[in-house]
Amino acid sequence: MKKTFIALMSIFIGGCGPFEKIFIEEDLLKRPEAKRCGDCHAEIYKEWKKSRHAKAWVSEKFREESEEYSKVKCLKCHAPLEVLEGKKPVTRDKHREDGINCSACHYREETNAIHGPLKVWSPPHPSRQDEFFEKSKYCASCHEDTYKEWKMSGSEKSCQSCHMPNIGKRDLIQNFPYHLLHLAKPRHDHSFPSLKAKSEDIEIRIKKEGKRRIIEIENVGVPHNLPTADQGDPKYYITIEVNFGNGKIRKIRRTLSPEAENTLSYKKPLRISFFESKDPKEIKVTIYRRLSWKKERELIKTYLASM
Ligand code: HEC
Ligand code: HEC
Ligand code: HEC
Ligand code: HEC
Numbered sequence: 295m296k297k298t299f300i301a302l303m304s305i306f307i308g309g310c311g312p313f314e315k316i317f318i319e320e321d322l323l324k325r326p327e328a329k330r331c332g333d334c335h336a337e338i339y340k341e342w343k344k345s346r347h348a349k350a351w352v353s354e355k356f357r358e359e360s361e362e363y364s365k366v367k368c369l370k371c372h373a374p375l376e377v378l379e380g381k382k383p384v385t386r387d388k389h390r391e392d393g394i395n396c397s398a399c400h401y402r403e404e405t406n407a408i409h410g411p412l413k414v415w416s417p418p419h420p421s422r423q424d425e426f427f428e429k430s431k432y433c434a435s436c437h438e439d440t441y442k443e444w445k446m447s448g449s450e451k452s453c454q455s456c457h458m459p460n461i462g463k464r465d466l467i468q469n470f471p472y473h474l475l476h477l478a479k480p481r482h483d484h485s486f487p488s489l490k491a492k493s494e495d496i497e498i499r500i501k502k503e504g505k506r507r508i509i510e511i512e513n514v515g516v517p518h519n520l521p522t523a524d525q526g527d528p529k530y531y532i533t534i535e536v537n538f539g540n541g542k543i544r545k546i547r548r549t550l551s552p553e554a555e556n557t558l559s560y561k562k563p564l565r566i567s568f569f570e571s572k573d574p575k576e577i578k579v580t581i582y583r584r585l586s587w588k589k590e591r592e593l594i595k596t597y598l599a600s601m
């Protein structure tokens with residue numbers, strides 16, 4: 295029923311050139327604020343609003359560290375004009391409080407059209423299918439270091455496949471009349487989840503070399519460093535508790551961060567070694583993380599080995 299209706303409508307509207315123009319809403323090609331795109335793409339707008347991309351400008355920490363936006367070199371990735379292949383963005387003038395918004399990611403001045411991963415018929419604004427949107431390289435203009443780490447990992451999985459997961463077929467549009475004219479399409483989560491490593495993404499092994507104990511911690515599941523960052527300051531906290539069974543526990547702590555360059559690279563085990571003249575009964579390893587923009591620590595893994 296919906297299909298027949300759509301077919302008839304597309305012949306009526308799409309078939310005759312001048313008619314198509316009637317439906318164009320000119321302001322959409324002038325980089326409006328994200329809310330305007332949300333007039334039709336209501337669900338995607340809601341997801342994006344929850345994302346860190348939407349907070350990139352208004353983030354308290356960014357405001358402080360950019361010294362009230364006076365450090366000009368900081369602004370381009372946090373309020374970009376356009377995302378172009380192989381180039382750092384330039385800073386835009388309008389709607390900076392939107393952070394990384396729909397127009398920055400989707401509008402291209404070169405074609406004066408909205409680019410995206412799909413082939414669509416979109417009367418209010420011209421659209422172009424563009425395969426760049428499905429590539430990790432797309433994210434590299436800003437996530438430069440993470441992209442390099444990912445590249446080194448040799449992973450076949452794109453950034454999008456994990457951080458913009460496919461959420462099945464949905465309508466791209468929620469308002470009248472377009473929601474009646476279009477079928478559901480593959481949709482990707484625009485909340486850009488930070489995700490959390492699973493316990494099994496990190497392997498822990500305990501080795502003995504003479505009187506030396508070596509704890510090997512290996513990132514086997516996430517194809518970039520843990521934690522990873524270009525500018526932010528995320529941390530991993532590792533605690534090793536060596537229990538001798540007589541009430542005595544020795545604690546060894548390590549803090550990992552991109553700044554200190556001691557993160558868990560993909561498939562390159564981190565080795566922590568220490569001397570112990572007596573044999574321990576138990577060794578417990580716990581790993582917590584803290585994201586750049588969060589205060590709380592979150593548990594990633596606990597590991598207990600009885601000797
Ligand atoms: C090349 C692009 C780029 C530039 C330039 C840039 N950032 Fe960022 N920034 C990012 C990305 C990407 C993130 C996401 C987290 C990460 O990878 O560090 C981020 C995250 C952050 C965060 C952590 C998130 C938050 O809101 O708390 C802060 C703070 C920050 N940037 C401050 C700065 C400051 C200060 C400057 C200038 C010295 C700057 N950025 C310049 C790309 C950039
Ligand atoms: C008046 C309604 C309306 C508004 C406002 C609107 N769009 Fe659309 N958009 C559409 C329609 C209709 C489609 C096609 C839907 C379909 O095929 O299911 C579409 C499709 C898209 C696509 C898919 C293109 C592709 O090739 O993958 C993107 C991306 C997009 N819009 C971005 C935007 C952005 C960014 C804005 C704000 C600047 C915006 N839209 C504002 C109606 C609108
Ligand atoms: C125009 C620059 C830019 C582009 C392009 C970009 N990002 Fe970001 N991204 C940022 C900035 C800046 C932040 C940090 C915002 C904040 O927290 O203040 C961020 C944050 C994130 C976060 C949250 C990180 C955290 O610390 O929790 C994820 C996940 C993410 N981006 C994934 C992606 C993916 C996947 C792509 C490609 C589809 C992408 N980004 C493209 C600039 C960009
Ligand atoms: C950081 C860049 C970025 C931002 C911000 C962004 N998008 Fe996207 N968008 C993408 C990418 C990348 C894809 C392709 C995902 C894929 O195919 O794996 C996409 C896909 C889409 C699609 C096709 C359907 C889908 O879910 O795959 C539509 C429609 C769309 N975006 C609209 C919007 C609208 C509207 C906004 C603002 C509310 C927005 N986007 C914000 C990068 C972005």
Ligand code: HEC
Pocket residue numbers: 430433437440441442444449451452453454455456457488489490491492515516517518519520521522523528583585594
């Ligand atoms: C196989 C899935 C996968 C792929 C592919 C992937 N990531 Fe991640 N990413 C994760 C997981 C899981 C986390 C959470 C790590 C944690 O718990 O600390 C994460 C965390 C992040 C963070 C937040 C900072 C941190 O270390 O917690 C950023 C930013 C990020 N990824 C960007 C990217 C970018 C950019 C790409 C592509 C170049 C990418 N990721 C590819 C799974 C993936």
